Amino acid sequence: MTPTGILGAGSPVLAFDVGGTDTKAGLFDADGTLREVVRVPTPYSVDGSGNAVLAQLGALAQGFAARHPDLEPAAAGLIVPGLVDEETGTGVYAENLGWRDVPFRDAASAALGVPVAFTHDVRAAGKAEYRLGAAGSYGNVVVVVIGTGIASAIFLDGVPYSASGYAGEIGHAVIDPGGIACACGGNGCLEAIASAGAIARQYNALAAVPVAGAREVLDLAQAGDDIAVSVWNTATDALGLALSTVAALLAPEAIVLGGGLAQAGPALFEPVERRMNSLLTFHRRPVLLPATVGENAGLVGAALGARDRLTGAPA
Amino acid sequence: MTPTGILGAGSPVLAFDVGGTDTKAGLFDADGTLREVVRVPTPYSVDGSGNAVLAQLGALAQGFAARHPDLEPAAAGLIVPGLVDEETGTGVYAENLGWRDVPFRDAASAALGVPVAFTHDVRAAGKAEYRLGAAGSYGNVVVVVIGTGIASAIFLDGVPYSASGYAGEIGHAVIDPGGIACACGGNGCLEAIASAGAIARQYNALAAVPVAGAREVLDLAQAGDDIAVSVWNTATDALGLALSTVAALLAPEAIVLGGGLAQAGPALFEPVERRMNSLLTFHRRPVLLPATVGENAGLVGAALGARDRLTGAPA
Numbered sequence: 252m253t254p255t256g257i258l259g260a261g262s263p264v265l266a267f268d269v270g271g272t273d274t275k276a277g278l279f280d281a282d283g284t285l286r287e288v289v290r291v292p293t294p295y296s297v298d299g300s301g302n303a304v305l306a307q308l309g310a311l312a313q314g315f316a317a318r319h320p321d322l323e324p325a326a327a328g329l330i331v332p333g334l335v336d337e338e339t340g341t342g343v344y345a346e347n348l349g350w351r352d353v354p355f356r357d358a359a360s361a362a363l364g365v366p367v368a369f370t371h372d373v374r375a376a377g378k379a380e381y382r383l384g385a386a387g388s389y390g391n392v393v394v395v396v397i398g399t400g401i402a403s404a405i406f407l408d409g410v411p412y413s414a415s416g417y418a419g420e421i422g423h424a425v426i427d428p429g430g431i432a433c434a435c436g437g438n439g440c441l442e443a444i445a446s447a448g449a450i451a452r453q454y455n456a457l458a459a460v461p462v463a464g465a466r467e468v469l470d471l472a473q474a475g476d477d478i479a480v481s482v483w484n485t486a487t488d489a490l491g492l493a494l495s496t497v498a499a500l501l502a503p504e505a506i507v508l509g510g511g512l513a514q515a516g517p518a519l520f521e522p523v524e525r526r527m528n529s530l531l532t533f534h535r536r537p538v539l540l541p542a543t544v545g546e547n548a549g550l551v552g553a554a555l556g557a558r559d560r561l562t563g564a565p566a
Numbered sequence: 567m568t569p570t571g572i573l574g575a576g577s578p579v580l581a582f583d584v585g586g587t588d589t590k591a592g593l594f595d596a597d598g599t600l601r602e603v604v605r606v607p608t609p610y611s612v613d614g615s616g617n618a619v620l621a622q623l624g625a626l627a628q629g630f631a632a633r634h635p636d637l638e639p640a641a642a643g644l645i646v647p648g649l650v651d652e653e654t655g656t657g658v659y660a661e662n663l664g665w666r667d668v669p670f671r672d673a674a675s676a677a678l679g680v681p682v683a684f685t686h687d688v689r690a691a692g693k694a695e696y697r698l699g700a701a702g703s704y705g706n707v708v709v710v711v712i713g714t715g716i717a718s719a720i721f722l723d724g725v726p727y728s729a730s731g732y733a734g735e736i737g738h739a740v741i742d743p744g745g746i747a748c749a750c751g752g753n754g755c756l757e758a759i760a761s762a763g764a765i766a767r768q769y770n771a772l773a774a775v776p777v778a779g780a781r782e783v784l785d786l787a788q789a790g791d792d793i794a795v796s797v798w799n800t801a802t803d804a805l806g807l808a809l810s811t812v813a814a815l816l817a818p819e820a821i822v823l824g825g826g827l828a829q830a831g832p833a834l835f836e837p838v839e840r841r842m843n844s845l846l847t848f849h850r851r852p853v854l855l856p857a858t859v860g861e862n863a864g865l866v867g868a869a870l871g872a873r874d875r876l877t878g879a880p881a
């Protein structure tokens with residue numbers, strides 16, 4: 252559940268979270284409450300143009316207008332996966348969705364008839380966590396989202412750092428050179444070892460009876476299954492090592508862990524924190540905090556972007 | 567040699583680089599030329615106060631005044647190793663030099679009678695490289711100094727990032743968990759594998775005839791000595807891995823390598839770049855650039871800080 256009035260008072264806004272599988276659309280009212288969420292499959296962009304995605308955004312907005320005639324959105328927030336250049340408003344590349352160099356911000360604005368704030372899905376979810384979640388009192392924060400993949404949003408001296416969209420790729424930092432193959436084409440990336448998808452895959456590669464997901468691997472580990480224990484420990488060790496490197500380089504006061512795997516709670520946080528701290532000496536030790544905005548953090552971050560667009564606040 | 571007029575025109579300034587072994591003092595004239603460098607041993611702070619260091623700075627300034635009566639310094643730049651808090655002007659801790667929580671900026675200003683800019687030695691050298699060296703055209707740059715130890719200075723969106731002094735500790739990012747012991751108390755830190763000191767130590771731990779430094783290890787490696795080849799390759803592999811992580815997290819356009827080990831030139835840069843690029847896939851690949859300001863980069867960075875203090879430019 253997304254808390255009532257999470258955005259605070261302001262203009263009604265639309266929010267679109269175009270995901271690798273599904274697109275979520277949300278409508279926030281003047282109180283900042285998420286009034287409705289609609290989920291539809293994301294169309295693959297066969298011609299690389301992203302036009303099917305843009306057409307779908309228009310249809311979703313029309314649906315909201317028909318069902319909520321009392322609400323007139325003044326802006327929209329749009330977030331997409333892959334490589335995103337916020338400065339130009341371009342979706343540069345998304346492996347799973349087929350587009351290349353789509354001017355999403357301007358095209359969505361034309362399709363929707365309102366100003367559009369455009370950013371990367373994980374950076375938007377990170378912004379929601381940073382602005383509305385547990386880490387808001389810190390200047391330097393890294394929000395790590397661990398789900399099918401692993402990515403992060405970086406806030407330094409209170410400001411998002413994106414490096415034209417290339418920063419924060421902690422999931423594709425190499426933990427084990429020459430290790431297990433990663434979807435990115437590399438080997439031994441954090442994502443290939445410690446994402447929810449990787450945990451399930453590695454268990455299934457070793458065990459006689461396959462599991463559907465990381466949650467089952469954790470349940471098996473807690474029941475004493477040796478293979479599950481080994482896979483879970485390898486994943487939490489890798490996360491702890493990666494976070495120790497973040498601490499050495501960036502020294503954030505806090506690291507927020509979100510995404511599906513963070514739902515594991517202490518079974519994830521305790522071994523990751525223990526491992527991280529065992530590798531640190533004089534460094535500043537970040538506090539590890541669970542994400543609190545919930546499953547719609549991406550939509551909430553997109554809506555924050557839309558509100559910021561209207562008030563002229565920095566991204 | 568430090569180039570004539572390197573700082574450009576401005577007020578004469580003093581610069582002090584308090585190192586783990588020696589302190590270097592420099593006097594820059596109104597043309598920005600380094601007119602004299604004096605090197606003296608750094609006194610160990612037996613009482614933790616740093617007073618012996620401060621007294622020495624006063625004496626060095628008096629020496630310059632006596633020998634260069636035509637130059638009246640309008641400010642001073644002071645840099646020290648260890649943990650440094652620029653915001654409060656405090657030398658928090660320096661293992662080798664014995665001080666704790668010394669208010670260097672204000673105490674040096676009182677001792678010298680001029681405004682003092684105070685920062686960390688590697689961040690000052692990094693600033694000199696960033697402002698005056700080869701990477702100045704890039705917004706996001708990491709300057710890595712590889713000598714007895716390894717540390718870095720980080721510039722993001724054109725601004726130094728220090729996290730109250732804790733950022734940039736790439737030398738104490740763990741490359742090999744459970745690996746060789748590091749002076750910091752950890753294991754398998756980059757500095758324990760790939761610093762000039764570590765390269766010599768590891769060679770000497772394996773070889774019958776000891777060497778005095780990393781330069782000799784490189785010479786032996788180039789002559790085909792198996793142990794030297796192995797130690798050198800382990801070091802350059804570790805550097806390449808660490809830089810690939812920097813690329814994944816921060817995506818700098820450029821990484822500058824300086825310090826004594828960077829004098830090895832292509833024998834260092836080529837294997838490090840090859841290793842780094844072999845670990846990267848979709849990431850933005852930084853260009854690796856050699857430091858160009860030279861052996862007095864710390865003094866030049868301190869002097870830049872002093873000049874900035876006078877003009878009110880940001881640190």
